Every structure is written in structure tokens, then in C-alpha cells.
Amino acid sequence: MSEAVLTKHSAPFARRDSAKGRVDGDRSFLARFVIALLGLAFAVTFLFSLTAGASDASVVSVIGTLFQAGNSGTDALSARDSIIIYDIRLPRVILGSLIGASLAVSGAVMQGLFRNPLADPGIVGVSSGAGLGALSIIVLGNSLFAPIIAFLGLYALPFAAFSTALAFTLILYAIATRRGQTSIATMLLAGIALGAMATAYMGVLTYIADDRQLRDLTFWLLGSLAGASWMKIAATTPFIVIALLVSPFLARGLNGLALGEATASHLGIPVQRFKIIAIIAVAAATGASVAVSGVIGFVGVVVPHLLRLVIGPDHRYLLPASALLGASLLLLADAVSRTIVAPAELPIGIVTAAVGAPVFLWILLRKRGILDL
Amino acid sequence: MIHVSDLSVHLGKSQIVHNASFDALAGEITVIVGPNGSGKTTLMRALSGDLPYSGTVSINGHSLNHLKLWQMAEMRAILPQSTSLAFPFTVREIVKLGLTSGRSLGTAKNVEHLPDEALEMVDLAGFGGRFYQELSGGEQQRVQLARVLCQVWQPVLDNQPRFLFLDEPVSSLDIKHQLIIMEIAQSFAKRGGGVVAILHDLNLTSMYADRVVVIHKGHVDCAGTPHEVLTDERILRVYECALKVGVLPAGQMPFVLPQSAAI
Secondary structure, eight states: OHHHHHHHSSSSSTOOOOOOOOTOOOOOHHHHHHHHHHHHHHHHHHHHHOOOSOOOOHHHHHHHHHHTTTOSOOOHHHHHHIIIIIIIIIIHHHHHHHHHHHHHHHOOOOOOOOOTTTTOGGGGTHHHHHHHHHHHHHTTTTTTTTTHHHHGGGGHHHHHHHHHHHHHHHHHHHHHEEEEEHHHHHHHHHHHHHHHHHHHHHHHHHOOOOOHHHHHHHHHOOOOOOOOOHEOOOEEEOOOHHHHHHHHHHHHHHHTTTOOOHHHTTTTHHHHHHHHHHHHHHHHHHHHHHHHHHOSHHHHHHHHHHHHHHOOOOOHHHHHHHHHHHHHHHHHHHHHHHTTTSSSSSOOHHHHHHHHHHHHHHHHTHHHHHHHH | OEEEEEEEEETTTEEEEEEEEEETTTSEEEEEEETTTTTTTHHHHHHHHHHHEEEEOOOOOOOOGGOOHHHHHHHEEEOOOOOOOOOOOOOOEEEEEEEEGSOOOSHHHHHHHHHHHHHTTOOOOOOOOSBGGGGGGGHHHHHHHHHHHHTTSSSSOOOOTTTEEEEETTTTOHHHHHHHHHHHHHHHHTOOEEEEEEEHHHHHHHHSEEEEEEEEEEEEEEOOOOHHHOOHHHHHHHOOHHHHHHOSTTTTTOOOOOGGGGG
């Protein structure tokens, strides 16, 4: 044996298996293929979503409206379709895409940061913070917070949700950071405590709410894309797009972090700066999403999870794939929520949970072996 | 070379390393030995730039305090005692992470084959497609070594030696793979790089170390060749164990030394 040991490794660089072909364990080709496929699926879903709704603006007329917008006019029906498409469905579909992408990418980033496949943006206090802000406006809007409503009008609610979400995240960050080092474990635990506090205050607000307010806050907590407008898109896009653009630069850090913080820094990754950027990006994107659409669950946990089973956890591919799949799935869920009880509308949070949870369980049962890893 | 002088490290309120001074030269394997809790790993974490310290630590003349993380990542790679992995990566994906820090061989084309070569070196050829978490502890340790080797593939870069820091690299390995890993370290040193390793096995230490640094209660007890360092008196004092160097067991009791592999 000694001969084998010594001869083999006295010149370890000399020999190399030159046989080319299938490379075991390299999923990058598969991942690129899946991303291309998801891009196509997103495009199809986007067009499909424009055609689905309470009104029967058909596929043909939608495409006609999209491509002949300039020289339309005379036909009353197509004018009505044009309004439905441009002022109702298009903003809603764009907003849905942005929010779906932002929820899924935020989930993937949080899971990488916390090294836990079950983490989601709620953990950094965003959801509970946003919920508290939103409920305060809904319940106390015509009493304590009347001046804010007077000043911001319709935007008071998104504004309150967003600013409390960001405030919660910053408080958590301050609690978890000692001598320039942010402890992810402390942040997780403090997040649970702060979340419980927020839930208690939300309970008080729910208790004192009147019937109409109860209805409003329930709908908000269930999540909805109804009421999407170009103004809302303008208000949320900067935060979401910045977070989506930052995410590719987080990929290497998240991959390194999978090996632990020490090893990540040994690989040359500036871990502390990286954590700050990731947390702020997620807080901004999720805060903006939750502020306009309410709490839409399930997307942030399940989309990255599903994709990890297919293309693996390499964040260079996981993040863009999550963005595309998250956007597509939310559009599909919204299409269902708009049509299933038409002309009324189901809150989209109900759809994502009702469809997503069983799918999630099914994946768990089938892939228990891999998930245990 | 790695130059350590008057190094002190505190963890919380207690001082773990006291005024340590030694050098680790390129072209050599420097082995740090000492009993459990003597401060070996803390010392190595300070050398790795993980802990604040007082005193001087420099790599190739650059003080650690003045180096950026990516600059350190180009000069040295670190094999931790143990690594927990968060997600189901394949072995190849783990090893490739070693290529992400700076300059191994330049272009993507040039480094494409490194993971395979590294895996073959650690006797894991063909393991690229396996899930990391499916492997045994010893196999995982060797995967991590392959990753670390990818990070500092050439022992010398721009005429500057690079370093391998190995924290108990053979702790969960069988004897064959212990020897393979130590041979890899020796080859790295022979080709101009430097190796700093923490070992518990005094026989392996005597076989491969060019220089031994004995840590006792946070102090450098002594530094020198295995010959100078491994004495009955020192082993008794440091390990509190009355062992005799070079004494065979009585009667017919079988014993196996790693040295016999090289004979």
C-alpha cells in the first residue's frame, strides 16, 4: 500500500483523466436550461394573465389592443377592452410579476443568509412590521392617525406598512449587531420576539376595530393585487427593482455562507458588509411588496425550495430562477383569484396558501430524503 | 513566510494565547501540537484573521491587519476542523467554491479540470456527483480539503509562496487517507508553498513536520525540529503523560507506526 500511496501522490498533478463528456455533479447546464424554460413560461403566463378576468376581453382582442393601440378608436367594444387592458389588467399583471419575483427572491436570500430552508422574509420582522403599520392606519385612520390620512390620502396605508417594516428590520439589526458583527441567530430569535409583540398590538387593534374596519383589515391580511395602479407600480418598482438588481451580486456570498461564516470570509467574502446589503435589500423589497399587496404567503418559502430540488442550491442560478418562477406563480394565482368566483374576487393569499400548502406537503413527502440533507 | 511575534489572543475575558512567537517558512510543514484546550485552534483562528489579537502576524511581510479579505484569500486557504453545510450541494459544487476566490489559474477554461484533479488527489475520484451530506465524516473532510486545494492550487504565485492552514486535517481519517493527506501537504511544501497544520498524532508529526511548535497552556513551549522537540521530559510536562520516545512495546504486542509505510 505504501508504494501506491507514495507513487500516486509524489506527482499528483501529472495524471489527469482526459475523458470528456458528462460531468458528475455539475448542474449548471441544467440550471441554465431551466432558467430559459422559466423565462418562456413567464412570458406565456404574462400574456395569459392579460386575457383572464371577469370581463371577456379575448386573447385575440388583447393581442389586437396591445399591437394596434395607436390606430384604434371607432369600435366601442375594443375601446372598452383597451381600458380594461391598459388601466386595470396591465398594471395588475406588472405589479403581480414584480411582487412575485420580489417575494421569491427575498425568500431565497433569507434562506441563504439564515442557512435555513424554512426562513422567509417574515423572519427579519418585515411582515409583522408591515402588518402593524397597515392595521394602525385601517383602524386608527379616522382618529389617531387622521392627519396622516389627510396628508397622504390613499398612500397612507402603503407608506405606513413600508416604514414600519423598515423600522422593525433596523431595530432587529441593531439588537443583533455587537461590535460590528451581526449574529444571525440572535436576529432570528429577536425576530420571533418582535413578531409576537407586533401580533399582540395587532390583536388590540383588531379588538377595537368596528365591523367595516374588521372587513378591511381581514382583506389586507389575506393579500390582494386588486387596486393595482400605475401609481402603485411607480411607488414600489424602485425598491423591488433595486433589490432584484442587487441579488446577482449576493449569489457568491450566499454560496460561501452555506459553508459557514468563517469559511465564507476565508474565501475572501466580506461577510459583514454582505449581510447588511442582503438584509436591507430584502427589507426594502418585501416592505414595498407587502405595503401594496398585503401579506401573500407561501411564495417566498416554496419557490426557492422547489427550485433547489431541481437545479440545486447554487445561488447564481437559484436567484434568477426564483424571480421568474415567483412572478409566474403569482400571476397564475392572481388569475385564479380573479376568475374562480367571478365577477367577485378571492384574496390572492387564500389562493397561494390553498394551492401552495398541499403542493409543499406533496414535495416534502416525495423528497424527504433530499430535504433531510 | 508566516511571522508571528508576541501574539496574544483573548476570547471573551480570558486570555487564550500568551505572547506566542514563531515562524512558519515556505517550503516547510510546520506542525502545531499540544494537548486539548491548549489554544492551538485559537492560535490558528488568529492566524486566519478570524479573531482580534495583539502582537504581530504577517504573511509574506504583510501584516494581517492591513490585508483585505480577498487579498488574504489569495495568499492562504484554510481547512477548518469541521464544516456544516446548509443546503444539498453536490461534492463538485463544494469543491468549485474554492475556485471563486480570486486567481487560481486565470480563465474559466483553465480551472475547469481543477475540481476533478483535486478530488483525485484526495482519493475521491468519481465522487463529484454525490451529495455532500451523503458522505461519511472522513469523506466530507477530504472534500473540504479538495476545495481548499483549489483555492491555492499553485503553491507559488507571483514569486510569493502561498499557505495551507490545516486544522486537524486527519482527525477523522483512516490510516491510508491520513498518509495521503500528509503526502499532499508535503508535496505542496516541496513545490514552494507553506503548510501550517494542527496534529494530535505525534508519530505523523515526527514523520512529516519540518518544524514543530508545541503549545502548552497558551504559551509556545518550544519550536524546533521533531528531533529537538519530542523528548520524554517535554511530553511528560506538556501532555502530563509519562511516555518514552522510541521505546518498543514489551513482548509480542503488535504495534503499527505510519513510518512503516515509507520503508
